[in-house]
Amino acid sequence: MSLPSATAPQAALPPAPRASADSRPSLVGMPRAALADFLRGLGLPEKEIRMRVAQLWHWIYVRGAGEFDAMTNVAKHLRATLASASTLARPEIVREQVSADGTRKWVLRMPSKGPLDRGAEVECVYIPERDRGTLCVSSQVGCTLNCSFCHTGTQKLVRNLDAAEIVAQIVVARDRLGDYPGRLPPEGAFVPDDGGRFVSNIVFMGMGEPLYNAENVHAATGVLTDPEGLQLSKRRITVSTSGIVPEIGPLGAATGTMLAISLHATHDPLRDELVPINRKYPIAELLQACRDYPGLSNARRITFEYVMLKGVNDSLAEARALVKLLRGIPAKINLIPFNPWPGTRYECSDWSQIERFSEVIFDAGYASPIRTPRGRDILAACGQLKSETEKLRARARLMLEEQLALGAD
Template sequence: MSLSVPASPAPAAEPVLRPASLVGRTRAGLSDALAEIGVSEKERRMRVGQLWNWIYHYGVRDFSAMTTISKVLRAALAERFTLDLPEVTAEQVSSDGTRKWLLRMPPVGARDRGAEIECVYIPEVDRGTLCVSSQVGCTLSCTFCHTGTQRLVRNLTTEEIVAQLMVARDRLGDFPGRTPPEGAFVPNDGGRFVSNIVFMGMGEPLYNFDGVRDAIDVISDNEGLSLGRRRITVSTSGVVPQIEALGAEMGTMLAISLHAVRDDLRNELVPLNKKYPIRDLLEACRNYPGLSNAKRITFEYVMLKGVNDSDAEARELVRLLKGIPAKINLIPFNPWPGTRYECSDWDRIERFSEIVYRAGYASPVRTPRGRDILAACGQLKSETEKLSARARLMLEQSEAEAAALAG
């Protein structure tokens, strides 16, 4: 048998670095931008406030619209910066109104090819929830999660995290005085657009702690995007050392991807458990800053047929969580191509929920949303993994350098 050797791929063109966008920057980041164009330190504080208001409250996309800023300064800003949002390379709309956007981020350096990530908007009767990503890919390899099959490329920057909310609001016409773009989904229930954010998209948020923390500062600032921290939930697979800091520095709601009540099974489903077992994880939860009945922890539990859905496991779940103000989100498994798992039968899910509920815990069964466009929980996976051979080599070299430094 003869083997054909594929031709070596042509070298990829170097990315074109466009002027930097101010969208997504912190107040300090905007101040730095003003300093770059020669604005005095004395003047910068006032100008930062003006830029903040125009960018995050009004969502303007052109410096010329910033009528409270002088024409000279607007021209200087436009020459050096943009107000560009990430490119929406694909938009899918589910039969239930869920929207999934594939976003291409501009290159952040000479070695970056421009990341692609997904975020999802879920409209409901009483809220509009945006599921955002914190990393390109994921390093945790949870076996039931589609995202976990995609290798980690890099952390998203603070600007890239904030930009996901900006894209959603822009696409939905969710800024004051804005006419929704043609074809955008607009809720017809009184204007509830993006009212909640969950860090449950691609990646482990606590492995991008600084980027997520700074993004939350921008998102929750009441002079701009104005989303209260009680309306922001950060979900972690159990990075125990960072949980206390999450509560102390971010003050958001906490969700734990639990999915099993025994270490041996959780080691398989959530390999991070080998490093931070259930006992340590729950102890960190008990010590979460601000924990109370008004600020309960959400424990996420994906229902896998014949794997973790028995009556005995429901009772053990109740025992494990005793004393922790909590609610338990039961998530019907959302299938994806190539998975070996199946969703628990509906009567089995209901029986599991009943046991938990009778023990005094709220145990809503999360209605699967966006399954038909692979936008449901655990289904997100961008096209970034289809890297060029050159980009893969550069990534592998970076990983080797990082491993050498860690060693």
């Protein structure tokens, strides 16, 4: 795509540093309170803390600074102190893939958290559209839910991401897309030609179950929506859950974000199979939590995600049951064509059947968009994320087993 014309020369800030084994903490992604505590630990007078936090906040999130020397309105001696005690490192981009449809997937390695931590890896995905740029972020390394149709669920949970690691995914995406004022975008970047933002929407639909990491998701959302920083609207942030019922209400009260529910079935026996957490929090309890979600209205509808599995949940009877099940809940129903991955036993429903299913829902008065699969060719589509390191380790184990078997013969 062509770059927008510039009315004035664009001055590029120094490139952002990558994460390393450096023992100094990175300030990128820190919530305000944590940043203030860090400055107190450096001995800054209490009367300066608020001002210095505001300065750092602006340089990190508005200007995308990659080194302290770029912070020209921060005193030189403080810049030196900050550089000796901390960094502005981002997670390291281990691999970047660009789909034929423009979707970008990054495998990110987080900074090491100790001698036994080599740096956890997660995936995040950027989906460009004419009217928005959506970033799908991860909240955990791996997942515990074992949803039978989801590739990510085949990777064991390693740990939760902290708030800074969640926010840092957005910072990395903005770095790679050149989404900062006065900075030239990198070669091959997606550049909106309508004056819109590069990253305008965030969805917690990457690796992990966000509500099993609720505290850090709440804190990260506070950073994302800060009016003096990334300035994302709460209505442009969607948290998707498989149904951790006790955390749904607190999420709405604490963050005010939009809610998405991975439903995928209309009765408990099938949902028990597809989404095993349903055995703990069955459909009736889940839907009651949805009805009680703070701020729920026709302007703030809940999105129900429904993956279309051939011969499993795609009959017109299921469509009618879905309409009946959601009656009275302000809702939108996203129909997701199943995205295949190596080893799955499921197939995607025929497109004609998906359209008939959608018509039943639409005729009942619900919006029922069919989500266009994006990034399938780079395993970046919904349900396909699984860290590259885990896949490589699995291949290595398989090769070793084959070698051992040959040796035994």
